Amino acid sequence: MQNTSRMALGLVAAVALANGAASAQKKEFRYPVSPGASISVANEFGPVTLRAGSGNQIVVTATRRSSKVEVDSTQHGNRVEVRSHFLQAAKPEEGRVDYEIQVPPDASVMVRVSAGPVKVQGLNGDISIEGENSPIEVRDSHGQIHARTVGGAITLTNLYDGHVEAMSVSGPVTLNNVAGKVVTANTTAGPITFSGDCAGEGQYSLSSHSGNIDVSLPASASVDLSARSVMGSVENEFPLQPPAHPTMAVNQGKSFAGTSNAGASSLRLRTFSGKIRVQKL
Numbered sequence: 001m002q003n004t005s006r007m008a009l010g011l012v013a014a015v016a017l018a019n020g021a022a023s024a025q026k027k028e029f030r031y032p033v034s035p036g037a038s039i040s041v042a043n044e045f046g047p048v049t050l051r052a053g054s055g056n057q058i059v060v061t062a063t064r065r066s067s068k069v070e071v072d073s074t075q076h077g078n079r080v081e082v083r084s085h086f087l088q089a090a091k092p093e094e095g096r097v098d099y100e101i102q103v104p105p106d107a108s109v110m111v112r113v114s115a116g117p118v119k120v121q122g123l124n125g126d127i128s129i130e131g132e133n134s135p136i137e138v139r140d141s142h143g144q145i146h147a148r149t150v151g152g153a154i155t156l157t158n159l160y161d162g163h164v165e166a167m168s169v170s171g172p173v174t175l176n177n178v179a180g181k182v183v184t185a186n187t188t189a190g191p192i193t194f195s196g197d198c199a200g201e202g203q204y205s206l207s208s209h210s211g212n213i214d215v216s217l218p219a220s221a222s223v224d225l226s227a228r229s230v231m232g233s234v235e236n237e238f239p240l241q242p243p244a245h246p247t248m249a250v251n252q253g254k255s256f257a258g259t260s261n262a263g264a265s266s267l268r269l270r271t272f273s274g275k276i277r278v279q280k281l
Contacts, residue, residue, distance in 0.1 A: 029060040029073045031080050038108040038125075039080040039101070045115055046084070046096040052122035053102030060101050066094040135171075161200065172211075187211045191274075195281070197221045198265040207270040215269065217260070218281040224263035228255040231273040238278045 033056055041048055046065075053059060058080050062071040068090035072083045084097045092115065103109065108125040111118050113134045120127055120137070126144040129136050136147045139157040147154045149168045156166060157176045166173045166185045173185045173192045179199040185192050187208045195216040198204055204223075206213050217223065217238050226248060227234050233253050240258025242250075250256055269276050 024063055024065055026061065026063045027071060029062070029082075031058045031060075031075045032056060033058055033078050033080070033104065033107070035104070035106055036108075036125075037078045037080070037104060037106075038110070039082065039103055040110040040112075041099060041101070042083045042112045043097055043099060043116060044084055044086070044095055044113075045092045046098045047116045047118070048099045048101070048111055048113060049119045050101045050103060050109055050111070050121070050123065052105040056104055058101070058103050058107070060099065063098040065096040065098075066090065069095045069097060071097060133171075198223050198267055201264045202266075204265060204267045205270075206268070208274050209271070210273045211271065212274045213269050213271055213276045215267070215276075215278045216281045217278065220261070222261040222264040223267045224259045224265070225267045225269075225278070226255070226257040227269035227276045227278065229271045229274060229276050230254075232271055232275045234276040234278075236278045238280045 037058065039058055060073055060082055064071060068086065068088050070085050070087060072085045074081050086095055105123055106125050107123065109120065109123060109127045111129045113131045115133055117135045118129050118131060120141060122140050124142040127138060127141065128146045130148045131152050132150045134149060134152040136149060136152060137155045138145055138147065138159065141159055143162045145159060145162055146165045149171050151169060152171045154166045154168055154171060155174045156164065156178050159178045160180065162180045164178055164180050164183045168187050168190050170189045172190045173187055175185060175194045175196065177196045179196060181200055181202040183202060183204045185206045189210050191211045192206050192208055192213045194206060197218050198221050225240060234256055236256050238260065240260055242258050246257060248255065248257055
């Protein structure tokens with residue numbers, strides 16, 4: 001009797017696995033493009049990963065988890081659109097589509113997601129990513145980079161020579177070795193962490209309403225630094241030369257300002273009620 005029950009349970013499990021495998025369907029789309037191509041991706045549930053590929057083509061590999069969702073992928077000249085399209089109401093796992101996309105390094109990218117993580121690596125075109133609670137990661141890239149979330153974490157690593165903008169309501173923003181002419185990070189409640197040398201003779205601005213701001217700079221950093229917290233506090237461990245002609249009032253524990261080396265880049269730190277900490281790497 002026990003053996004029969006075990007056999008029945010095993011059969012049910014096997015059928016469930018078979019049904020799951022059958023419902024997960026993978027499709028591949030290939031589009032020849034010329035330099036300066038663009039791609040837009042809209043996905044409600046599931047991860048989106050974009051990497052630099054070889055050759056002048058865009059390769060989209062999409063894996064859907066059920067027949068309740070389909071993939072619409074079309075090409076219009078040098079522009080490719082990819083979208084997850086629901087055929088009926090679906091739970092997150094049923095409506096999930098996993099995207100693996102290869103694009104030319106100079107391609108422009110726009111991604112809109114709801115819950116799935118987004119990863120972008122090795123691209124040099126314009127990159128724009130919008131998500132709700134989706135974690136966003138961009139690394140080893142150049143160009144114009146805009147990342148916005150409601151509650152998702154934003155992590156930017158090894159970005160150079162571009163315009164970088166990261167905005168989140170409550171998610172944390174982390175910038176590691178991010179340098180450019182204009183670099184901004186803004187949150188309402190999320191913390192901001194910056195580690196790098198502020199190269200590029202650019203303008204760097206990190207601001208939050210109630211989130212903390214932590215900055216780590218090497219001794220070689222050439223910065224003109226100012227920090228202010230209205231209701232919170234500030235701490236500075238990085239050696240600075242006080243300005244000869246201050247442009248802001250310096251209050252102990254609330255604000256500080258100064259330069260390091262030639263002060264080639266400006267670094268502006270602002271929060272209303274959070275804490276600002278600057279330390280030496």
